Amino acid sequence: MNEVKVAILGASGYTGAELVRLLARHSGFRIQAMTGDRKAGQPMASVFPHLAGLELPDLVAIGDVDFGAVDAVFCCLPHGTTQEVIAGLPPHVRTVDLSADFRLTSLDSYATWYGHPHKAPELQTEAVYGLTELKRAAIKGARLVANPGCYPTSVQLPLVPLIKAGLIETADIVIDAKSGTSGAGRSAKEANLYCEVTEGIHAYGVASHRHAPEIEQELAEAAGHPVLVSFTPHLMPMSRGMLATINVRLAKGAKAADLRAEWTKVYGAEFFVRVMGEGGVPQTRHVRGSNFCVMGVFDDRLPGRAIVLSVIDNLVKGASGQALQNMNLMFGLPETQGLDQQPLFP
Amino acid sequence: MNEVKVAILGASGYTGAELVRLLARHSGFRIQAMTGDRKAGQPMASVFPHLAGLELPDLVAIGDVDFGAVDAVFCCLPHGTTQEVIAGLPPHVRTVDLSADFRLTSLDSYATWYGHPHKAPELQTEAVYGLTELKRAAIKGARLVANPGCYPTSVQLPLVPLIKAGLIETADIVIDAKSGTSGAGRSAKEANLYCEVTEGIHAYGVASHRHAPEIEQELAEAAGHPVLVSFTPHLMPMSRGMLATINVRLAKGAKAADLRAEWTKVYGAEFFVRVMGEGGVPQTRHVRGSNFCVMGVFDDRLPGRAIVLSVIDNLVKGASGQALQNMNLMFGLPETQGLDQQPLFP
C-alpha cells in the first residue's frame, strides 16, 4: 500500500512531538508537513532535540502547507483556532483533531463552556467522538474525528461498559483524577515551572473543568439519560501519566468482581486495555510511553459502592497515541501499528 | 523555667529526625536521650547529616536510657513494640506516642485491624487522642497522648467541625488522599525506591488502610453515631506533604460558603489552621516544613455535594509537629513554641 501523507498542525507542542515519535516507526504514514507558527522555519530537531536523526520536513506556517498533497491531518492546535483551520481544509482530507473543539455534540453546551458560539457548527455535527474501543465502527468511516480528552479517556474506558451493563448507578459518580504536567502543554506559564510543580500536588478547575461536560456527554449516551459527575482534577509532579480514582455506587447486588467480569468480557480481546485481577492496583508508571489503559476495581468500605482505578499515559492513549490508533482505523491499517511498544519503566 | 528533659525513642527514622529538627530551636525542651536500636552507638549527625552541628547525645539502645532522668518521651517506634515499651515507662514520664498503638479506643477494633489483642489495654483506655485543635483540654492533663495519624489529621480538621455543626451528612463521605513518600518511613523497601516512586502515582491499601477506622472513630464521636468512610490513599513523588480531597454530601440547604463560615468561626483564632477564601485551592507545597493545615471548599457539580480540600506536611502537622504542639500543651508552654517557622517554598 502507498504511504498515507499526513500533516501535523501544531507540531511544536508536546502532543505534536509525540505524534512524530510514534509516526517515526510507522510504515503506513509519511509526514509530509508540520506546522508551528512561532517556530516556522526551524528544523524539528532544534525544537525537540530528541527527534533528531529523523528525516522530517522543517516546521512551516499553516498557510504554507499544500493541503492538496496531503491525505490526512493531525490537528494539535489550541482550542478556538482549531475550528476555523479545520473548516478550511479541502474535503478530501481526513482529520483527527486533538483539541476540544469538536468533542461536544451539543452546540449549546459548547457555547456555555467555551463562552462563544461554535464557528463551524456543521462540522461539529459531523465529527465522530474518537474513543477508539467504544466507537470503532463510526471512526472507520469518519472524515473528522474528535480525539477525546485525556481525563475523559481515563474515565470513560472503565465506566461506559459498566453503565451499559447496568452494573453501576449514574448518580454520585465521584471522580478524583491526577494528571502529569505535560497535559498543560509546552507554553511558558509560571504555574508550570519546575519549582512550582515538583514535590507537591494541588487540585485545579475544581467543579469547573471543561472535561466534565465531555465525560457527562458520553456517560449519558451510555446510560440513555443525562448524567452529572463530580470531577476534581489534580496537577502533580510527573511528566506523563494520568490516574482516575472513581468512587461509584453499585447497582443493587453488584460487586467489584462483577465489574471486573464485565470489563473482561468487553475488553478481553482489546490489545490496549488491561484488566487487573482482584487486588491489582494500576500504576501510571507502568503505562508510561505506551497506549495502554490499565484498570482495576475494589469493593469499597462504604456498602454498595466500589472504587474504580484507571491509568493511561496522558500523551499517548490520552492524546497522540489514540489519535494514531484512530487514524490507523480510518485508513484501514492495523489498529496497533506504530503503537505496540512496551511502557518505559523505570 | 527549667528545661523539660525529653527522650526520643526511635530517633533514627524520619519522624524522630523531624522532632530533633524542631526541638533544636526550642528553649523549653532538652533532648536527654535518643534511641535507635540498629544504629545504637552512632552520633545522630552520621545517621542524619542535616542535623550536624547540634549538641546531641549519641543514639543508644532503649535499654540504656535512664528514664528516671527523663520527664517526657516522644515515642516514634513501630507499631506493636510501642505498646510494650510505653507500658514499661516509669509513671512520672509523660508521653506522646506517634505510633498507631493507642489511637483506637475500642479494644475490639484494635484487635480486628491489627490482628492481635492489645498488650496494654489499660493504657489504651487512658490514652488521649491528640488532635490538638479539637482535644486541647484533655491533652493538657494527659499522661499519654496518642498522636493522630497523618491522614486522619488531614481529614478530621476540616470534617469534625462540619459534622458537629450539622452542615454535612455522614453518609457517603468519599476521601481521596495523596501522601508524600516520607510517610512510608526510612526502612529500605523496594516499593519506596526512587525509581519506583518518581514520576508516577498509585493507590495503595484501597478500602483496607488502617487509618480508616481511626478516621471513623473520631467522625463518629463528632456525629454521635457510627460513621463509615470511603478512604483511598495514594503514594506520590513528594517527600513531604499530604492532600485530602473529600467529597461530602451537604446537609439540606447548606452551601460551600456555609462550611467556610463555620471553619472561620471554629478556627479563626487558631495559629496553625488557615481557611482559604472562595476559589482558594490549597497546595501541599505551601505548607512544606510547617505545622499549618490549609483548607478550602467548593460547591460540587453534583447538586447537594461539596468538595473539601485540606493540606498538611505529613511529617509536621501529620506527625512530629503536632507531637511537639501536644507536648507544649502538656507542659504549659506556648502551643506554637518551636513551630512558628514559615513553610519552605520553593
Added chain:
Amino acid sequence: MNEVKVAILGASGYTGAELVRLLARHSGFRIQAMTGDRKAGQPMASVFPHLAGLELPDLVAIGDVDFGAVDAVFCCLPHGTTQEVIAGLPPHVRTVDLSADFRLTSLDSYATWYGHPHKAPELQTEAVYGLTELKRAAIKGARLVANPGCYPTSVQLPLVPLIKAGLIETADIVIDAKSGTSGAGRSAKEANLYCEVTEGIHAYGVASHRHAPEIEQELAEAAGHPVLVSFTPHLMPMSRGMLATINVRLAKGAKAADLRAEWTKVYGAEFFVRVMGEGGVPQTRHVRGSNFCVMGVFDDRLPGRAIVLSVIDNLVKGASGQALQNMNLMFGLPETQGLDQQPLFP
C-alpha cells in the same frame, strides 16, 4: 533596640520571597515595603501563598516606596535596572544588592561581560563584595554590599583559604557545578518548565557563564595574580541546592588532609561553614533551607590533584540568607539572627 525598617525591591521573585520567609522570624528588622512591578497592588499571600498569615505590606511599584521611611534595602531586581534604582536611593539607605550589578570591580570587565558600560560607576567602586566569612570587616561599614552569586559562593568558600595558604595552585582549576532550578528565577520560560527539567540534567553557559569572571576576580585577589577557571554549570531537577565539584592541582607535597586542616583552622569558629572529615561527602539535601555551606575534599586518583566538594542552598547561602547575614553585620546584629534553623530533610 529599634527595629530596622527594610524595603525589599523585587519581592515577587524567589529570592524576595525567601527574604520574607527569613525576616518573618527576625526581630531586628521590620518589612516596611515590598515592590513587584507587575504584581503591584497584590497582597504577598496571593503571590506566594506559603507566606500567608504574616503581617506584610502589599506589593507596590518602586516609585511608590517612601525611601525616607526606610533604613535598609534588599534589592532583588534583575540585572541592569538594578544599578539605576540603587543609584537613585537616598544616601542614608544601606543596601544589599542580590543582583550581579555591583560584583565586578573592574568597569572594563563589567562592560565586556554585560555588553554595555556600567551606569553607576562610582557606586560600583564603592560596593563591597559580600562573601560574609571572607569580607566581614569591610561589610560591617559598607553602605552598598554586592551579594555574591550562588556559584561564586559555593566555589570561593572552599578555594579562597586554600589559595591564600598556598595549598593549591591556581592553574587548571576545573569547576563542575550543579544548580537547583530556583536559580533561574520565577519568570515563565519554556526551558524551566517542569517537563523540561525533571528527570534529566544538562550543562548551560558552557565556558561563557557570567559567574566565571566573578569567581576569577575573587580567586585572583586571594592569589595576588590573575586567575582563570574552567567553569561548567549544570541545571538539574531540584528546586534548591548547589553542588560544586572542583578538581584542583595541589601545591607540591600537599594532600587532601592538609586542605581539610586549613579549612578547619579558618572556619572552625564559623557557624555556617562545616568541614566534613575524611571520606565525608557533602549532599545538597542536607543543607536545604539553611544558610550552611558544607565542604569535603579527597585526594584524586590523578597524582598531585584533589577533588573539592562544596554544597549550599542556592536561595539561602547563595542568595537571600547571605544577604540577611550581611545586613545583620551592617546593623550590628548577631550574624546568625534569623538564620539559625536546621536544614529541612527529607
Added chain:
Amino acid sequence: MNEVKVAILGASGYTGAELVRLLARHSGFRIQAMTGDRKAGQPMASVFPHLAGLELPDLVAIGDVDFGAVDAVFCCLPHGTTQEVIAGLPPHVRTVDLSADFRLTSLDSYATWYGHPHKAPELQTEAVYGLTELKRAAIKGARLVANPGCYPTSVQLPLVPLIKAGLIETADIVIDAKSGTSGAGRSAKEANLYCEVTEGIHAYGVASHRHAPEIEQELAEAAGHPVLVSFTPHLMPMSRGMLATINVRLAKGAKAADLRAEWTKVYGAEFFVRVMGEGGVPQTRHVRGSNFCVMGVFDDRLPGRAIVLSVIDNLVKGASGQALQNMNLMFGLPETQGLDQQPLFP
C-alpha cells in the same frame, strides 16, 4: 531465519527488565528462559507490571534452566556470582555479560579492585570488551562479550577517537559524571529511597569507583601507554540517564572544532552516535529510553583545554541496549534491530 533462543539470567532487576522490553519487539530472538532466584516461580508481569501482556516464561532459578535448549545468554547477575555461572555454561552458548566480571583484562587489576582473585581467569582472557562502535570486528566472533559499564560507555565513546587521533592529551583528564538512580539497581537500600534521592545531588565513590580502571584500560589501549583519569560519579534524581562532563587538555594547536570534526569522521555513519554542532549541549532527557549517545564539545575558558559533554541512557546504551546491539552483531542480525525507537520526551 530461525529465532535465536535466549535466556536472561537475573531478569528481576532493572537491566533484565529492560532487555525484556527491548526483546519484546525483536523478531530475531525468543526469550526461552528468565531467572530470578528470589522471585523464582513468579510471572514476570507480577515482578514488573509494565511487562504484562507479553508471552513470557515465568521466572525460574538458574539451576532450572535447560541451557541445552538455549543459544545465547544475557547475564545480568551481580558481580562475583557471574563468573562462576558463566564458567558453567555449555560451550555452544554465546553470552553477553552485563556485570563487571569480565571487563578488566588484567587479572592483577581485577584482584586489586575486587579484592579476590578471578575465579574464571581463562574466560577473562577470552572475553571481548563490548563497546560496539569501537570493537565491532572482535564482537562479531566472540563467544563471551563483556558489556561495558555505563560510565565507561559515556566516556570512551567521545574520548577514544580523540586519543587515537592525537587530538587530546591523556594527562589531566577530569571526568565529572552524573548518573540516574536506576544504575544502583532494584535492591532495597536506604540510600536509594525516594526521600534520600529526590531534590538533591551528591558524589559517591570519589576517586575510588570501580569504573575508573575500566575507563583507564580502554583509554590506555587507544593511547598505547598507561592512562590515569580523575573520575567523580554523582547520583542524582533521575531514573534513567547519564551525563559525562569531561575536561581535557588539547593537543598543541587543537580546538574544539577539530574534535568535532574527528567525531564526525569516525561516527558519521553510526546510527547510535550523534555529534552536536557548535554550541550544542546534549541533554540526558533527549536520549531517554533510547540507545543513542549524543556528544558535544566546547573550547574551555582555560587556554588549551576543552569541555566534552556526552549523554546516554544508562539502562540502554549503558547496559541492556548495548548488550542487545552486541548480540545482534554476534548473530549476524542488523545491529539496530529492536533498538530503533526514538527517545521518550517529555
